[in-house]
Amino acid sequence: MDDRMLAISALQHYAYCPRQFALIHLEQAWEENRFTAEGRVLHERVDSGVAEQRRGTRSERGVLLLSQQYRLTGKMDLLEIESGDPPRFFPVEYKRGKPKVEDWDRIQLCAQALCIEEMRDTRVTEGAIWYWEVRRREPVVMDDALRATTVAAIEGAHALLASGKTPPPTEDVKRCRACSLVDLCEPDTFRRDHSAHYVNVNELFTEQE
Ligand code: SF4
Numbered sequence: 001m002d003d004r005m006l007a008i009s010a011l012q013h014y015a016y017c018p019r020q021f022a023l024i025h026l027e028q029a030w031e032e033n034r035f036t037a038e039g040r041v042l043h044e045r046v047d048s049g050v051a052e053q054r055r056g057t058r059s060e061r062g063v064l065l066l067s068q069q070y071r072l073t074g075k076m077d078l079l080e081i082e083s084g085d086p087p088r089f090f091p092v093e094y095k096r097g098k099p100k101v102e103d104w105d106r107i108q109l110c111a112q113a114l115c116i117e118e119m120r121d122t123r124v125t126e127g128a129i130w131y132w133e134v135r136r137r138e139p140v141v142m143d144d145a146l147r148a149t150t151v152a153a154i155e156g157a158h159a160l161l162a163s164g165k166t167p168p169p170t171e172d173v174k175r176c177r178a179c180s181l182v183d184l185c186e187p188d189t190f191r192r193d194h195s196a197h198y199v200n201v202n203e204l205f206t207e208q209e
Pocket of ligand 1: 016017018019020021023168169170175176177179180181182185186187
């Protein structure tokens with residue numbers, strides 16, 4: 001069994017496009033663009049904040065996360081802990097963009113919630129994502145559907161890492177336009193290349209090694 005740990009932040013790459021995930025986390029390719037640079041600066045600012053207590057809520061920043069069950073590690077932007085018996089844990093993730101229909105960002109937050117549940121022996125029912133472009137928090141409910149989607153993404157990402165094979169480009173060409181790796185990935189070249197033949201040649205080559 002492959003016992004590698006997976007970075008929680010990698011899940012959004014997998015959810016967006018498994019090929020993007022493989023290029024970054026298997027092939028170590030990375031290309032910064034304006035969006036990734038702005039996101040990095042935003043997280044650096046958020047993580048550099050100090051813990052604070054306001055009324056009954058303590059805010060911890062840059063909290064380190066670990067799940068042995070899901071083989072996840074990471075760091076979360078903000079964890080609000082509301083005092084009570086039991087205390088209420090409320091994860092908050094900061095994003096530079098705006099709310100999305102797709103679950104990419106919610107998967108990352110839910111994975112953080114799974115880690116908190118394991119580390120603090122609790123149940124996280126809600127969290128929020130703060131979007132820089134619209135300057136507001138979007139509430140996220142950790143319901144069964146989101147948990148199932150998140151666990152499927154975790155398992156898929158682990159399986160892809162274990163396989164060591166970079167998959168073909170996403171069918172959703174719109175995603176490629178916003179992808180920082182489009183020049184390295186060359187999805188159009190790959191799509192024109194009738195990939196079945198390409199894959200067969202590679203498999204033949206692998207067997208002879
Ligand atoms: S360019 Fe398209 S296919 Fe390639 S990694 Fe990005 S989203 Fe995926």
